[in-house]
Amino acid sequence: MKDNGGHGLASLKQHLGLRFEHHDAAEDARAAAEVVLMAESGAKSLENVFDVIEDEELIPSTPPVADVPPRHELAAAKAEEALTVHRSTNGIIGRSVLTQGNLNNNHFYLREFISAFPSEVIGGGNRASAAPCTLTIDWGGSVTVTTDIDGSKKIFRDRSWVRNFFERNTARAGDAVEVVETAPFCYQVKLVRA
Incomplete structure (x- = not known):
């Protein structure tokens, strides 16, 4: 996507078919959470949109920690939790x-x-x-x-x-x-x- 609008939300909106009101903080947060959740689910359609790092040397290794979900799972869960709270209280x-x-x-x-x-x-x-x-x-x-x-x-x-x-x-x-x-x-x- 480097030559096709970049990785910003406006570009992702177009390429991923997201529906949200751009430059509205709550909407932007929801859209970003959708992108994370789509990436987390391993959607095959994303393989054509994002470059995948395949060189193991570029990926830092960390020792596994027992019973702790990976960082990206925690981030996705926190984003979804924040959206749920925001939706229920209107902020x-x-x-x-x-x-x-x-x-x-x-x-x-x-x-x-x-x-x-x-x-x-x-x-x-x-x-x-x-x-x-x-x-x-x-x-x-x-x-x-x-x-x-x-x-x-x-x-x-x-x-x-x-x-x-x-x-x-x-x-x-x-x-x-x-x-x-x-x-x-x-x-x-x-x-x-x-």
Whole structure:
């Protein structure tokens, strides 16, 4: 496929007959999981699409570990599990009802559902004690935001986008911000009217 569009999802969509909405995080994740599952099942049609490594020297050898499935089986199982969870909950992890103080100070609280976020993205009360990992937030603007969570205040540390989010959606006290997980470490925020 090198000379025929590459190995990207758009090219795989065409060659494998996948059906999904490209550039939608949940759809892209589902499509990638389908590709893994197709490859895992050893579908003969894939032999014509992917180059198969036949040179044993290129394949690193690892000693077998008793009762542990191969890495690709674990990855396929985790992808399928993640898709099942996402389908059953639609990814909604919580809602934060806005107060006038939230609007005035450009933030909203995550305290009601902070446990739904990975612990690696929750840091201390100042930038010096930021979390080791970050998350990505799609707020409807032209650029996504990368931030961690201030664990003491229970808000997103980077608040530079929140004023624009409130203005763009004409947020009012009593409205709610809904936080949806779209992929691991990726979230979308939406305004829900009171």
